Amino acid sequence: MEKVFIGLGSNVGDRKKNIDTAIKYISQIMTEISVAPIYVSKAVGYENQPDFFNTVVSGFTELSPEKLFRKLKEIEEKTGRIKRFRWGPREIDIDIIFYGKTIIETRELIIPHPRAHERDFVLKPLSDIQPDFLHPVLRKTVKELLLNLKHRSIIKKL
Template identity: 60%
Template sequence: MKKIFLGLGSNIGNKEENIKKAISLLSDFVFDIKLAKLYKSKAYGYENQDDFINTAIVGYTNLQPEELLKKLKEIEEKVGRKKRFHWGPREIDIDILFYEDLIFKSENLEIPHPRIYERDFVLKPLVDLEPDFIHPVLNKSVKQLLEELEEKYIIE
């Protein structure tokens, strides 16, 4: 079993219900799930849309990264995600943030999730779960990454 961290977000329909449904479906192949608090954030990329509700989970799976990605896409479809446009509104978005300390890149998947260090809406839920988890590329804890990001945006 491999330890994984997934990020979940929704900004269409009943956002909390979308996340709950996705977590229920995830429990078929992700075990011992721990859920972070829900966070509200502005949309990333295309800003003319509703705010997101974001969270993260940590759990364990026996699926390999590409198999896991395929299952996550199937869950997004079951929850009702419709393709709109890049960074557009989503009923549900599920991303693989970390897969143990694996560093992996293919045509469809990059682990750890790229640019995680720039996104407080991802780091805040991760800090709720495991503040001392070390990013395998940056060699910093998720708590350190969040502190650095918050420091960067302090207005003096």
């Protein structure tokens, strides 16, 4: 069993329902789940779109990183994600932020998430449930990464 952290975001349709539905599916493939509060943030990249609802889920899984990744993509489909364009609006976006202390970089999968340490909408909810988690590459805690963050996109806690 590995402890994993999953990031969720939605900015199309009923954003809260999209996240709640995805968490319901995630709870079928993980145990001992903790869910951080939802934060509202401005979009990153293509900024001319609605604000995102973001949260982080932690829990344990027996799935390998690759199998977990495939299951999360299936959950995105079940939750109604429509592929539009990079950085574009989405019904749901689900990413593996951390998978224990595992470091993976393939064409399909990068763990830890390559930009999680730059995004307050990931770090803030993550700090609400595991502030002392040590980033396996940067060797800094989530709390330290959040304190040193320069760009802020969070507007409010939902």
